Amino acid sequence: MNASLLATQLKERALSMGFAVAGIARVDQPAALPARTAALERWLQAGYQASLGWMADPRRRRIDRLLPGVRSLLAVGLNYWTDQQQRPGVLSIARYGWGRDYHRTIDRRLRTVGRWLSQQHPGCRWRVCVDSSPLMDKAWAEAAGIGWIGKHSNLIHPRHGSWLLLGHLLTTVELPADSPQTALCGRCRRCLEVCPTNAIPEPFVVDSRACIAFHTIENRSPVLPADVARGLQGWIAGCDLCQQVCPWNRTVTPTADPERQPADWMLTANAEQLLGWDDATWDEKLRGSALRRIKPWMWRRNIHTAVTGQP
Structure with a gap:
């Protein structure tokens, strides 16, 4: 061939x-x-x-x-x-983990x-x-x-x-390459302007030290920084704000892939319910999920912080 x-x-x-x-x-x-x-x-x-x-x-x-x-x-x-949405009042979980x-x-x-x-x-x-x-x-x-x-x-x-x-x-097989696509962001700055913690200080640059996704997923400290806590806006696992405002995401076709569909609890559970879960429940709910990187105590930290706006 x-x-x-x-x-x-x-x-x-x-x-x-x-x-x-x-x-x-x-x-x-x-x-x-x-x-x-x-x-x-x-x-x-x-x-x-x-x-x-x-x-x-x-x-x-x-x-x-x-x-x-x-x-x-x-x-x-x-x-x-996916074409599913979290219900009003439910704390936000980034779609990559649904x-x-x-x-x-x-x-x-x-x-x-x-x-x-x-x-x-x-x-x-x-x-x-x-x-x-x-x-x-x-x-x-x-x-x-x-x-x-x-x-x-x-x-x-x-x-x-x-x-x-x-x-x-x-x-190791040598194959012909496809041509790169033209960058089409133009003068748009919506992703920079929507970030509540100013984690995108300039185009194409994300400062993890201010990023909601970094702190809710990777930060192993008992408390989150005060400026991040004030800017959570209900996010407890990752953040999709910069993608939600991107004009290129307006007409995306939803996927029917069964492996990308969210668990029911992600769309409906409120803070009171989630804070009532013990470690074993978190382990069960997150079985087979990329969100297992967030340990149970981190979930509780994130939820408390998102509800109160305080570290």
Whole structure:
């Protein structure tokens, strides 16, 4: 099979697995990667990573350390926008965590694609990466042509908006690359202006030290900073504000993927109910969820803080 046909069928195979978009980048051709790498270095030097020490992993700058001999990668985006809404008065949970753990979903589906690739190209090697891997996932997705990085730092696709969970299949097979898309944020600054804690100090830069998502998911301190506490606006697990105001998210088609649908309690439970759960209940409710990263005591901290507006 020639490389062009293989690339086409590889992307078709990915789309058949439920991914909304798929594109290919060549490791030796991504013109934007040096600029994205330099931006990462500036971000780290500014201390914007807070306690996210793994963002400095040197493998993030050297894709060949993840898969020696890598020549190409398949980038995919999984639509996680559903047409369901949380009821009024319910504390807010970011949509990425509504369904089953997306790491497992993307990993499982891309492994199926990888096994198919091995059948078509015996002897090739491949590796699946989700956002828990030290890969510049947004930069490589941009290089593969499945969107552009918006001012809120999320990848934006012209039809699917920024409600995309990213995955990558690295491979030693040399495949033709897709063309990058033109960035279309223009002069829009809605994502910067909506953030209640000013966590986006300039376009394309997120300061984790002020970010609601960072503090509700990653901050292991007994109390949240006072300025973050005052700005929570009801968020107890992540934050979608910058995506909710993005014009590219106005007409996104909802996904019917059963693994992306929310648990009933996420749409209906109020603070009183959630604070009544013991650790075992939290463990049961979050089984198979990416939100298990938030420990029970952190949930209670976040809920108390969101209700009172105080640390």
